Amino acid sequence: MxxxxxxxxxxxxxxxxxxxxxxxxxxxxxxxxxxxxxxxAVDADLLQCCVCSGPLTTPLFQCTKGHISCSGCCTDGAKADECECLMCREPETATRCRAMERVLAGVSVPCPFRQHGCAEMIPYASKEAHEGSCRYAPCHCPIPSCAGYAGKSLVDHVQVDHPDVHRTRVKPGCLTALRMRSSEQARMLWLDNCAELLLVASRDVPGGRSLSIVWLMDELFEVEDELKYRIEVVGKDGVLSLSGPTKGVERFDRPYQASAFLFVPNAIWDSHPEDIPVFIHLK
Structure with a gap:
């Protein structure tokens, strides 16, 4: 019983x-x-600053009315452990809330990208830093039609998720000819030293297309700090050319925007019904 x-x-x-x-x-x-x-289970609002509504970061302060805020949201006071609460209409002295600091130091949260494969539990104070470096964070792809990816490197993404992208072997120091179809959005360029670059053809400019180079950095290999390239497009009235250095990129946290590109008018593309001659020089 x-x-x-x-x-x-x-x-x-x-x-x-x-x-x-x-x-x-x-x-x-x-x-x-x-x-x-x-x-x-904790309501996420309880871990936010009462003033800026951002994540609480130490040192923390609490006024006599119970408002908890981070140090950035308190005005400087006479003592290091005191400040003025910005939530109160009248001046209220806020003091260090060490009890809440101890609680916050012991709080761990799951990675917000766990649905993409990250199983880490992160200290709350390191949440933003982890989000900025987590390999499972959603990333942007430089290929115009791609909606993005997560949980893999940019090199693996292009190789696995874009099998239709053609590959062309390029010898360093030599001018390599390749012919791009009008429908191609990208071409993979493979160097003898295992470096891989992406020639992106985008329609993001009015009246033509932009050609740019993206060096797909693989963290497993040690490579030079930068590569020099030259792109040439042959038209009926002459040659369009762009040259410069490019640095390796492991991932794009924001939509891809080329820092430099070669503008090719539609008239040149239309003058070649099947494909257009493009020359690449890498060293």
Whole structure:
């Protein structure tokens, strides 16, 4: 039928629990397993600054009315552990909230990109730094028609998710001819030293297309700091050319925008019904 003794007597029998009495002779229960981690559900709003609504970052301050804010949202006070609360209409002295700082130091949160494969639990204070470097964060692809990817390198993404992109081997220091179809959005360029570049053909400019070079950096290989390139397009009235250096890119956190590109008018593309001669020089 179960143990019908009072709860204090039952608790005395549980392992890892000791019975103590306070000054008011009330029963209290404490755990002997210090440092034990538990999982709790916390409203994310409770971990936001009352002033800027951003994530709480130490040092934290709390005024006499209970507003908790980060140091950036408090005006400088006479003492290092005091500041003025910006939430109160009247000046209210805010002091260091060390209890909340201890709680915040022990809080870990799952990576926001866990649906893409990241299984890490991150200290709350390191959340923003982790989001900026997490390899599972959604990334942008320089190929115009691509909606993006996650959980892999840019090199792997192009190779696996864009199998229709043609590959052309380019010898360093030599002018290599390739012919691009009018429908091509990109061409993979492979160097003898295993470096891979992407020649992007975008329709993002009025009256023509832009050709740009993206060096797909692979973190597994050590390569030079930059490569020099030259793009040439042959038309009926002459040659269009663009040259310059390019640096390796592991990922694009923002939509791709070429820092330099070669503008090719539609008239040149239309003058070649099937494909257009493009020359690449890399060194």
């Amino acid at each position: 179960g143990d019908k003794r009072p709860w204090p007597q039952v608790l005395r029998r549980l392992p890892g629990v000791k019975r103590t009495r306070g000054e008011d002779e009330t029963e209290t229960v404490t755990s002997q397993r210090r440092g034990e981690k538990i999982t709790v």
